[in-house]
Amino acid sequence: MAAAGLVGAGAAGQRPAHSASGLLVENVTRLYPVRVAKVVAPASVQDVVQALQHWPGPVAIGGARYSMGGQIGVEGGLHIDMRAMNALVWLDAKARTVRVQAGMCWRDLQDHLDPHDLAVRTMQSYANFTVGGSVSVNVHGRYVGHGPIGASVRALQIVLASGEVREACRQQHPDLFRAALGGYGGLGVVTEVELDLDANTPMERSVVHAALDDYPGFFAAKVRRNPQAVMHNADLLPPLFDRATAVTWSSTDKPVTVPERLVPRGQGYGLDKTVIWAMTELPGGHQLQHKVVRPALLRGQPVVWRNREASLDAASLEPASRAQSTYVLQEYFAPVAQFAAFTRGLARVLQQHGAQVLNISVRHAPPDPDAVMAWAREEVFSWVLYYKQGTSPEAQAAVGRWTRALIDLALSHGGTYYLPYQRHATPAQFAAAYPQADRFRAAKAVWDPQGRMTNMLWKQYL
Ligand SMILES: Cc1cc2nc3c(=O)[nH]c(=O)nc-3n(C[C@H](O)[C@H](O)[C@H](O)COP(=O)(O)OP(=O)(O)OC[C@H]3O[C@@H](n4cnc5c(N)ncnc54)[C@H](O)[C@@H]3O)c2cc1C
Numbered sequence: 001m002a003a004a005g006l007v008g009a010g011a012a013g014q015r016p017a018h019s020a021s022g023l024l025v026e027n028v029t030r031l032y033p034v035r036v037a038k039v040v041a042p043a044s045v046q047d048v049v050q051a052l053q054h055w056p057g058p059v060a061i062g063g064a065r066y067s068m069g070g071q072i073g074v075e076g077g078l079h080i081d082m083r084a085m086n087a088l089v090w091l092d093a094k095a096r097t098v099r100v101q102a103g104m105c106w107r108d109l110q111d112h113l114d115p116h117d118l119a120v121r122t123m124q125s126y127a128n129f130t131v132g133g134s135v136s137v138n139v140h141g142r143y144v145g146h147g148p149i150g151a152s153v154r155a156l157q158i159v160l161a162s163g164e165v166r167e168a169c170r171q172q173h174p175d176l177f178r179a180a181l182g183g184y185g186g187l188g189v190v191t192e193v194e195l196d197l198d199a200n201t202p203m204e205r206s207v208v209h210a211a212l213d214d215y216p217g218f219f220a221a222k223v224r225r226n227p228q229a230v231m232h233n234a235d236l237l238p239p240l241f242d243r244a245t246a247v248t249w250s251s252t253d254k255p256v257t258v259p260e261r262l263v264p265r266g267q268g269y270g271l272d273k274t275v276i277w278a279m280t281e282l283p284g285g286h287q288l289q290h291k292v293v294r295p296a297l298l299r300g301q302p303v304v305w306r307n308r309e310a311s312l313d314a315a316s317l318e319p320a321s322r323a324q325s326t327y328v329l330q331e332y333f334a335p336v337a338q339f340a341a342f343t344r345g346l347a348r349v350l351q352q353h354g355a356q357v358l359n360i361s362v363r364h365a366p367p368d369p370d371a372v373m374a375w376a377r378e379e380v381f382s383w384v385l386y387y388k389q390g391t392s393p394e395a396q397a398a399v400g401r402w403t404r405a406l407i408d409l410a411l412s413h414g415g416t417y418y419l420p421y422q423r424h425a426t427p428a429q430f431a432a433a434y435p436q437a438d439r440f441r442a443a444k445a446v447w448d449p450q451g452r453m454t455n456m457l458w459k460q461y462l
Contacts, residue, residue, distance in 0.1 A: 025073040027065045028314075030322045031391065031422065034073025034456060036060070041081040045157065045165060045191045051080060053163040053188070060455040061185040063133025064105055066314070067420035068328060070456030071184050077454070080189055082132055088112050089192055096197040097154060102132025102190045107265065110311050114261055119200040119306045121152040125361075126314040127263070132190045138182030138371045140363065140382070141310075142231040142249075144223055147365040147376055150181040157192035161452040165191075170370075179443035181371040182421065185448050186440070186458050202256050203230050203249035204303045210234075212340045216381075219364060223248055230306060236360040236383075237294065238286055241347040244362065247298065249309060255397045258304045262311045269316040276317065276327075279358060280388050289358075294313040325390050328422065330401075332406060333380040334415030337363070342413045346383060349409060353402035357387040372440050375416055382418075400424040407433065423460055430461040437462065 026033045040051045048430035052059065055078040060083050062072035071081050082103035089099035092115040100109060107127035108122060113119060121127070124139050135156065138148045146152070155169035158180055166188070168177035180187045210218050215234060223232045228251050234244040275293055279285040319327060334342040339362075350357055361384040389399050403424035407417050416433040417425065430439065441462060444451070454462075 002005075023079070025062060025065075025079050027068055027070075027072060027327055029068045029326045031068065031326060031328075031396070032070040032456065034060075034070050034079075035075055036073050036079040037076050039079045039081055041084045042154045043084045045159060046084075048080065048159045048189050048191055049163045049165065051078065051158060052161055052259065057452070058454050059161065059189075059452050061132075061136075061189055061453075063103065063136070064128055066129055067133070067137065069421055069423040071420060072455060074455050074459060082130060082189075085132075085191065091116070093118060096199075097194065098197055099155075099192055099194040100131055102135070102193050103130050105130050105261075106134075107311055107313075110262055111309055113197065114200060114307050117200045118197045120310060121196050121198045122146045122149045123310060125312060127312045129313045131193045131195070135181060135190060135193055136184055138366055138368070138373070138375070142233045142363055143368060144226075144229045144232050144248075144364070148182070148371065148374070149367050150368060150370040152196045153181065153193060153370075154196060155194040156180055156190050158188040158190055160188040161450060163449050169194075175443055176447055178370055179440055180448070181374045182373040182375070182419075183440070184373075184457055186444055186453050186462070188453055196308075200305055200307045201230070201251040202254065202303050203306050203309060204252040204254060205298075205301055206248050206250065207298045208246045208248075210244045210246055210342055212242060212244060215246065215362075216336055216339045218246060224364070225252065230253070231309065232364070234362040235294075236343065236347075236362060237289060238357055238359070239351065241343060241350070241357075241360055245294070245298070245387070249304075249306075251306075252303060254303050256305060257361030258302055258308060259304050260308055262307055263313055265313065267313065267315070267355040269318075272316045273319065275321070276358070280356060303394055323391065325388055325395075327388055330385045330387070330403065330406070330421050331382055331418035332385075332410040332415060333365075333375050333382045333418070334410055334413045336379050336381055338415065339381050342381075342409065342415065343383070345409045346406065347404055349405045350385075353405070354388055354399070355399075355402050356383050358388065359386050360384065362387070372436060372443060373419075373434060374436070375418060376434075377416075380415065404429065419457060423457060425461075427461060 024033045042048045058074045058077035060074040085101040085103035087101045091098045106123050140148045158166050223229045231249040234246045279289050363382045365376040368376040407429045
């Protein structure tokens with residue numbers, strides 16, 4: 001089982017299903033499928049230009065489809081499936097920079113980088129996501145001090161709804177660049193992404209257990225100010241979420257103890273899936289997690305290549321079926337000073353509502369100077385919830401109730417919530433959580449004046 005923590009759910013290789021009244025575009029959770037009118041899978045920027053020029057109506061874009069609330073589709077619209085645009089444009093190993101087509105997934109990019117001892121600077125905990133989808137969500141990972149991916153993005157090539165191709169960076173069309181980072185496809189189709197890279201170093205793992213009130217001090221002194229610390233997260237476990245297990249990967253000169261340089265594709269993960277099933281289905285699942293699973297996962301001080309730890313496969317989390325229940329993520333952000341108070345409130349809401357949360361992964365981000373729709377408007381901790389829910393309308397409604405309670409909690413602590421997940425927020429909660437949305441609307445009015453670039457997220461909230 002992936003030692004990154006139980007923070008995700010399943011592979012998303014689905015192709016749209018044909019149906020009598022259109023095509024169904026699904027995401028990883030199988031919740032919120034979107035019925036679209038047409039699907040195209042471009043292989044080049046010219047294909048994207050043509051698709052946009054030949055389609056008069058609304059347009060939504062899909063990458064690897066791990067967002068969870070219809071962010072990749074719009075009812076009756078055109079769906080642009082970016083996964084065939086997965087070529088390397090160029091790699092400058094000496095300058096540690098790379099340019100790729102936006103439909104490339106991280107795992108494919110790692111195949112290009114690893115022979116040069118290079119690594120992606122900032123990405124999620126798993127390697128299945130597309131580069132364009134990651135930029136458009138402005139994702140983050142466990143990298144100490146990095147914050148969202150935007151800081152490592154040098155330039156974007158964007159095709160506007162009109163079919164015009166624009167190069168955007170901090171010097172050229174900076175307003176388009178900043179709105180497209182975390183823009184959820186609302187500005188245009190990102191066709192190429194240029195990124196800064198890092199060295200692929202060996203990293204050694206260390207584990208420290210801390211009381212909630214002590215964790216921020218521990219993090220500031222031993223992680224944030226430690227130049228060797230590369231990746232870090234803290235796990236909070238059910239049922240009480242009252243103690244942080246802090247896991248840090250630090251660069252080291254020691255020889256690797258795990259020689260594998262990248263996680264191979266296509267593994268079965270039978271044991272991992274059985275363990276997750278047992279923790280959520282069997283009586284005493286919490287005890288199993290506390291007494292057996294976690295100690296086994298965190299035993300020893302392995303030394304691994306950074307690329308190996310960054311190439312984990314979300315297939316390890318895919319349940320046998322998502323028909324009756326599904327595994328889902330949510331994420332909240334709050335200023336660092338609110339860590340213990342927010343965590344206690346979070347635990348209280350989850351317990352009150354009987355939410356079946358397997359794990360909460362805490363991360364940190366400095367303020368984001370780039371994205372218009374930034375989720376880190378000051379230094380924040382983030383809480384990533386990995387949970388199981390039923391797929392019935394009643395189960396979805398129940399999740400909606402506790403999600404809205406958690407959004408209120410985050411807002412009351414000066415925080416916000418993450419947008420790639422289910423759309424349970426009220427419009428008023430969205431407005432309070434993203435007060436900068438008017439600046440995004442203004443950028444959209446300039447670059448997409450007819451409002452064609454959209455999806456179910458932007459239709460609901462923008
Ligand atoms: C198991 C799992 C683990 C996760 N871990 C993390 C994590 O560690 N950190 C984190 O921040 N998030 C995490 N997420 C959330 C995930 O990062 C986002 O959903 C991200 O968007 C996934 O990339 P994707 O290629 O699947 O994008 P998609 O879901 O396909 O698309 C996301 C959004 O980007 C837009 N988009 C996609 N491609 C383009 C393009 N080329 N041009 C313009 N717009 C585009 C889409 O329209 C959509 O609005 C996780 C999700 C799962 C399921």
